[in-house]
Amino acid sequence: MADEARRKLARDVLPELVGYHLRRAHGTVVNSFAAATGELDLSPGQFGMIALIRANPRLSQVELAAAIGLDKSTVAPAVDKLVRRKLIARKPSDADRRFNTLTLTPVGEALYQDALGRIRRHEDEITQALSADERQTLIGLLEKVHRT
Numbered sequence: 001m002a003d004e005a006r007r008k009l010a011r012d013v014l015p016e017l018v019g020y021h022l023r024r025a026h027g028t029v030v031n032s033f034a035a036a037t038g039e040l041d042l043s044p045g046q047f048g049m050i051a052l053i054r055a056n057p058r059l060s061q062v063e064l065a066a067a068i069g070l071d072k073s074t075v076a077p078a079v080d081k082l083v084r085r086k087l088i089a090r091k092p093s094d095a096d097r098r099f100n101t102l103t104l105t106p107v108g109e110a111l112y113q114d115a116l117g118r119i120r121r122h123e124d125e126i127t128q129a130l131s132a133d134e135r136q137t138l139i140g141l142l143e144k145v146h147r148t
Contacts, residue, residue, distance in 0.1 A: 018145070022145075028126060029044075029126055030044065032122050032125060032126050033119070033122055035122075036118045036119065036121060036122035036125075037115055037118050037119065037122075040111060040114065040115055040118070042111070042115055045068070045078065046078060046081070046082060047112075047115055047119065048068055049064060049068065049075075049078060049079070049082065049088075050082065050087060050088065050104065050108055050111070050112050050115075051112070052064060052067050052068065053088055053102045053103065053104050053108075054104045054108075054109070054112055057103050057104070058091075058093070058101040058102070058103060059101060059102050060093065060099045060100065060101055060102070061075060061076065061079055061090075061099070061100055061102065062099065064079070064102065069146075079102065082108070085107075086105055086107045086108070087104070087105060087107055087108035087111055088102050088103065088104055088105060088108050089102070089103050089104075089105050090102055091103070
C-alpha cells in the first residue's frame with residue numbers, strides 16, 4: 001500500500017487548470033499560516049478583518065463584508081467572535097444608529113502586532129522559491145483573478 005501511495009500518478013487535465021493549482025496553493029498557505037499563528041487562535045479571515053478594521057476605524061459591518069467579499073450574514077458571527085475575544089469593539093454609528101461601527105481594541109492591536117510578525121515570516125517562507133519581482137507578479141495576477 002505504501003508503494004502505491006508513493007507512485008507517481010498521472011494528473012490528466014489537472015496541471016492545466018488554474019483552479020487546481022489555486023486549491024493546492026491555498027492548502028499550502030493555510031497550513032503554513034496555522035503553523036505560524038497556531039497559539040494565537042486566529043484564522044486568515046479573522047486576521048484580514050482585524051487588519052481592515054485597524055486601517056479603517058469605525059468601519060461598518062456592511063463595509064467590512066463588502067471589503068472581504070462576503071455577505072453580512074456570514075461576517076456577523078465572525079465579528080461576534082472577535083467582540084467576545086475583546087479584539088474589536090462594536091458601537092452604534094454616530095451618523096446612522098441603524099449601523100454598528102467596528103474599532104480595534106488595545107487587546108486587538110497587541111494581537112495584530114504579534115500576528116503580523118509571524119505572518120510576515122510565514123509569507124517569506126511560502127514564497128521563498130520566488131524572487132521579489134515574481135512575488136509581486138503573483139500578487140498582481142491573483143488580484144486579477146479575484147477581481148473578476
